[in-house]
Amino acid sequence: MKLDARKLKILTTIVEIYIDTGEPVSSKVLAQHNFRVSPATIRNDMAALFEMGYLEQPHTSAGRIPSHLGYRIYVDQLMHCKPLSERERSEIDALFNVRDPDPDRLLEDAAQALADHTNCATISTTITPKTVLVKHIEVVPAGAHTVVILVIATNGVIKNKVCRVDFNISSEVIEFLNQFANGRVSGKSVNDISQWYINSIAVTLGDYSQMFTPVLATIYELCREINDGQFYTSGSANLLGYKEFGEIARDLLLTMGNRDQLLGVIGSKNESVFITIGKENAQSELTDTSVVVTKYRIGAQNSGAIGVIGPVRMDYAKLIPHIEYFSQTLGKLLAETFEQNL
Amino acid sequence: MKLDARKLKILTTIVEIYIDTGEPVSSKVLAQHNFRVSPATIRNDMAALFEMGYLEQPHTSAGRIPSHLGYRIYVDQLMHCKPLSERERSEIDALFNVRDPDPDRLLEDAAQALADHTNCATISTTITPKTVLVKHIEVVPAGAHTVVILVIATNGVIKNKVCRVDFNISSEVIEFLNQFANGRVSGKSVNDISQWYINSIAVTLGDYSQMFTPVLATIYELCREINDGQFYTSGSANLLGYKEFGEIARDLLLTMGNRDQLLGVIGSKNESVFITIGKENAQSELTDTSVVVTKYRIGAQNSGAIGVIGPVRMDYAKLIPHIEYFSQTLGKLLAETFEQNL
DNA sequence: ATTAGCACTCTATATACTTGAGTGCTAATA
DNA sequence: TATTAGCACTCAAGTATATAGAGTGCTAAT
Numbered sequence: 001m002k003l004d005a006r007k008l009k010i011l012t013t014i015v016e017i018y019i020d021t022g023e024p025v026s027s028k029v030l031a032q033h034n035f036r037v038s039p040a041t042i043r044n045d046m047a048a049l050f051e052m053g054y055l056e057q058p059h060t061s062a063g064r065i066p067s068h069l070g071y072r073i074y075v076d077q078l079m080h081c082k083p084l085s086e087r088e089r090s091e092i093d094a095l096f097n098v099r100d101p102d103p104d105r106l107l108e109d110a111a112q113a114l115a116d117h118t119n120c121a122t123i124s125t126t127i128t129p130k131t132v133l134v135k136h137i138e139v140v141p142a143g144a145h146t147v148v149i150l151v152i153a154t155n156g157v158i159k160n161k162v163c164r165v166d167f168n169i170s171s172e173v174i175e176f177l178n179q180f181a182n183g184r185v186s187g188k189s190v191n192d193i194s195q196w197y198i199n200s201i202a203v204t205l206g207d208y209s210q211m212f213t214p215v216l217a218t219i220y221e222l223c224r225e226i227n228d229g230q231f232y233t234s235g236s237a238n239l240l241g242y243k244e245f246g247e248i249a250r251d252l253l254l255t256m257g258n259r260d261q262l263l264g265v266i267g268s269k270n271e272s273v274f275i276t277i278g279k280e281n282a283q284s285e286l287t288d289t290s291v292v293v294t295k296y297r298i299g300a301q302n303s304g305a306i307g308v309i310g311p312v313r314m315d316y317a318k319l320i321p322h323i324e325y326f327s328q329t330l331g332k333l334l335a336e337t338f339e340q341n342l
Numbered sequence: 343m344k345l346d347a348r349k350l351k352i353l354t355t356i357v358e359i360y361i362d363t364g365e366p367v368s369s370k371v372l373a374q375h376n377f378r379v380s381p382a383t384i385r386n387d388m389a390a391l392f393e394m395g396y397l398e399q400p401h402t403s404a405g406r407i408p409s410h411l412g413y414r415i416y417v418d419q420l421m422h423c424k425p426l427s428e429r430e431r432s433e434i435d436a437l438f439n440v441r442d443p444d445p446d447r448l449l450e451d452a453a454q455a456l457a458d459h460t461n462c463a464t465i466s467t468t469i470t471p472k473t474v475l476v477k478h479i480e481v482v483p484a485g486a487h488t489v490v491i492l493v494i495a496t497n498g499v500i501k502n503k504v505c506r507v508d509f510n511i512s513s514e515v516i517e518f519l520n521q522f523a524n525g526r527v528s529g530k531s532v533n534d535i536s537q538w539y540i541n542s543i544a545v546t547l548g549d550y551s552q553m554f555t556p557v558l559a560t561i562y563e564l565c566r567e568i569n570d571g572q573f574y575t576s577g578s579a580n581l582l583g584y585k586e587f588g589e590i591a592r593d594l595l596l597t598m599g600n601r602d603q604l605l606g607v608i609g610s611k612n613e614s615v616f617i618t619i620g621k622e623n624a625q626s627e628l629t630d631t632s633v634v635v636t637k638y639r640i641g642a643q644n645s646g647a648i649g650v651i652g653p654v655r656m657d658y659a660k661l662i663p664h665i666e667y668f669s670q671t672l673g674k675l676l677a678e679t680f681e682q683n684l
Numbered sequence: 685a686t687t688a689g690c691a692c693t694c695t696a697t698a699t700a701c702t703t704g705a706g707t708g709c710t711a712a713t714a
Numbered sequence: 715t716a717t718t719a720g721c722a723c724t725c726a727a728g729t730a731t732a733t734a735g736a737g738t739g740c741t742a743a744t
Binding site for chain 1: 716
């Protein structure tokens with residue numbers, strides 16, 4: 001059995017109507033969509049598409065709905081992406097048009113805006129490539145026995161942490177710590193700042209090594225955190241709006257709260273837009289959802305990912321241009337702010 | 343009609359059984375809970391309690407459930423709080439037993455842990471009293487045209503922000519900015535750092551005022567953010583587990599995502615534990631939920647609030663000691679770390 | 685004041701019946 | 715050979731009815 005043009009058009013139309021209405025599509029409804037043939041003919045084609053596994057039937061006397069495989073064909077071969085309207089584009093631009101973009105906040109805002117635009121749940125992360133370096137460390141006195149340590153990385157991420165110390169906080173000690181920390185740690189890849197490396201520089205402090213241990217430990221922790229990346233989710237509650245999630249909504253929301261699981265979802269694929277549909281998902285909680293992920297880039301490097309989780313019946317043709325534009329804008333913005341300053 | 347001892351015991355028992363099972367309680371079931379009287383007698387009392395508005399009846403041939411007023415009497419007069427078990431207590435202690443508590447993280451962790459412990463949704467905030475001062479400001483060079491500004495407040499909150507500038511970043515300029523910022527801003531209440539105040543110190547810079555405007559603006563923004571306080575929610579998905587929320591679950595989750603609305607919920611009351619039950623809530627979205635809020639203190643000052651949102655049928659007797667302990671622990675911990683360093 | 689007894693009410697469940705949407709197949713048609 | 719009209723068949727969803735059982739409210743007896 002060959003997939004002739006009409007069968008493909010029928011499949012396309014079924015997918016699009018079903019995405020729109022959520023109701024099984026009947027031969028009669030299809031016949032009204034400028035096919036020049038009768039419902040009976042369409043039924044024959046539908047039966048063929050069913051045979052081939054592209055359609056499913058909720059029950060004998062219902063219309064047909066796309067199988068996950070059907071969506072796959074649609075997404076890979078049949079779909080025409082709907083380009084963003086000028087208005088949508090400028091809405092997104094306006095959103096990111098802030099004076100001093102803070103990468104953390106930007107990422108969080110992006111997750112939220114994308115959730116609003118797509119009515120799905122979103123995830124955004126930074127991935128920290130080996131080429132992200134510690135740019136600067138600053139030790140700031142904050143109390144009689146507390147200092148705040150600030151680490152700035154070349155990908156624009158900035159983190160601080162409080163550290164309690166035993167020594168007397170004189171300006172000489174602070175000066176020394178700043179010199180020492182920047183001398184030994186700045187310029188290195190955040191990924192290289194291992195426990196082992198910290199120990200190795202601690203010993204060079206001789207008698208003072210004990211005293212400064214908490215400071216070095218805090219620097220280590222900050223580098224780890226930067227290396228582990230940021231992670232935001234947004235719009236989980238949107239998923240409650242889809243009737244297909246009635247029963248499993250709770251599991252889904254719990255999954256959305258589980259960072260480790262979601263990191264697995266964002267995964268390691270490298271296409272510019274990576275789509276997993278329903279059963280294609282490895283995680284059993286997500287076999288009724290589709291996931292669309294893009295990596296965004298700062299300059300030439302993969303820098304992070306932004307993804308959407310929603311019902312299998314999601315509007316791929318609209319969503320994909322959206323997420324691509326978000327991803328591009330995000331990458332461009334971060335690059336503008338930070339790359340020039342490396 | 344008087345509320346004699348037996349009626350009170352009946353009300354108490356109904357509330358407790360209903361909290362436990364979620365099913366209307368019948369006279370027969372009650373009779374098995376060591377009342378020495380027959381179901382008929384209990385029925386008479388139940389009818390009286392119903393007259394007085396403490397009980398409701400889902401339909402004629404069902405048992406009784408507590409009215410919101412019934413819960414109120416229970417909470418105010420009848421309930422015996424269940425003290426925390428040694429195990430629960432040490433679990434919570436362990437959770438907060440971290441080396442260098444970062445107030446932000448602590449608050450977030452507390453919200454999450456409380457959500458896990460109570461199986462409800464939680465909110466935690468900082469309230470910034472007028473007595474919170476800017477303790478220290480540090481301007482750190484971060485690139486050819488970017489500086490990072492770090493503000494440390496006396497309540498332990500630390501915030502940083504990137505700021506793009508036009509001038510050449512020499513060590514002299516940085517030195518000057520640090521001196522200037524700390525001279526004019528440190529020691530002031532974060533609440534007093536208004537747009538107006540920033541303008542007033544900017545003019546004292548004369549010709550340089552234009553140049554340093556972004557820096558001052560960023561300091562202003564950071565102070566505003568500290569003054570506005572932190573805000574975390576956790577465990578919204580827990581609410582999906584309660585059958586009474588079937589229909590309205592979605593609205594509820596959306597409310598949980600609305601910061602402004604929740605700030606209203608946390609409200610301004612001043613008791614150590616403040617409870618609103620069902621219809622007592624001003625917000626119409628929450629008339630089927632109960633809210634339990636405590637303020638925690640750093641030393642003598644109110645410093646923030648931590649609250650629980652759950653079904654009206656929540657286990658108040660267990661929950662209240664929990665939230666109190668959380669609140670105390672949080673306050674003590676934050677006080678330990680920071681008050682000594684004022 | 686308490687209680688046994690009993691009629692009454694209302695929900696929940698099961699069963700059967702009806703309707704209509706939609707298919708699958710067959711035989712006729714172009 | 716591809717298309718189509720016609721029609722029997724299937725199944726979900728809605729409606730009506732009967733039944734069982736939980737629980738109450740009331741009355742009269744203790």
